[in-house]
Amino acid sequence: MAFRKFLGALGKRAPGVETVVENPGVHPGGTVECTVTVQGGGADVDIERLRLDLVVRAEDREADGSTAWRRPYSVTAVDLSGFRLAAGETVTHKVALRVPWEMPLTHGRGRPVRGGRAAVRTELAVDKAVDKGDFDEIAVHALPAQDAILQAFEDLGFRLHESEVKLGALSRAPHMRARQTERFWQEIDFFFPESWGQGRQELETVFIAREDSLDVHPGGHPPVTFDYADPDPHAWTATLDQHVRAYWRAG
Known part of the structure; x- marks a missing residue:
């Protein structure tokens, strides 16, 4: 994905974040390798939390029974320590998300499994405001x-x-x-x-x-x-x- 402005309410201070999933096709028991780049806005800010979640669509959380995922379920996550981000500064982190052996599948025998969805979600917290960001969908292939x-x-x-x-x-x-x-x-x-x-x-x-x-x-x-x-x-x-x-x- 391209750089996305997080927390637009911060105005010119708002940082931009880009998450690149290096291996968008994984298997249960593996890892999802990500590179997260945070780019400073027009003023210094304190990044309170940078978090990556491996999320899936869970039917029990979708009240309308649709295949949407308005309330995704976090299977595993990595929280990075807060840091000071200077105006215009670029900070890059490598993150590995563990894929559990019981991870729900999105693909079987090389074909999509209807209803199966998984993604990496990037979350940024600044000044006690939280932006869940966008999803980067991945494919979880059967063992x-x-x-x-x-x-x-x-x-x-x-x-x-x-x-x-x-x-x-x-x-x-x-x-x-x-x-x-x-x-x-x-x-x-x-x-x-x-x-x-x-x-x-x-x-x-x-x-x-x-x-x-x-x-x-x-x-x-x-x-x-x-x-x-x-x-x-x-x-x-x-x-x-x-x-x-x-x-x-x-x-």
């Missing part, structure tokens, strides 16, 4: 194991519909035996194959990823776990089919 499971669903005749980010803990349903570590989860909805006789019912599925394995929760039921060390697409598809059929009878 190889997640792509393999998405492909397995497709091979079994399921069709990916959309995704939603929910806030809270899956462990509220103890039978799910969730190994969730974050305070959010992504629900990915699939249409059942016509041959299963489920009509327009959707299979609401949750992925809980870790460094070494992936839990797949189908429709609020206990998970089946796939280890990254044993990536056998045919075996994974058969395991997924067997697990889902344990809770839904096809035809």
Whole structure:
């Protein structure tokens, strides 16, 4: 993005800020590398806070149920110490935002996942006034194991519909035996194959990823776990089919 004047109410003192996301395509478990440049305005100011958030659209925070994100949810953030910014001075910071393993996806198998949105948000505070700034959207691509499971669903005749980010803990349903570590989860909805006789019912599925394995929760039921060390697409598809059929009878 180009330099944007933050806190226009400061008049000629208002600083300009430019955030450049160096790697706008990331995976869960990685980092988003950013360069933030702050340019002084026409007078010295005290920057009280410069903050970068990795944010996602969370359905529970959008009262109208739209795909907008008027109230984005911060997944992780980096706060930089305040500093004195002289008139016309340029200050540059390198910032790395950790992408959690359970990060909601925006892309799977190289294609956008409907409802999935993520961005870097820059926030500047001067004289107790806060400017949230603009969003720099990023793409969060599925891990190889997640792509393999998405492909397995497709091979079994399921069709990916959309995704939603929910806030809270899956462990509220103890039978799910969730190994969730974050305070959010992504629900990915699939249409059942016509041959299963489920009509327009959707299979609401949750992925809980870790460094070494992936839990797949189908429709609020206990998970089946796939280890990254044993990536056998045919075996994974058969395991997924067997697990889902344990809770839904096809035809």
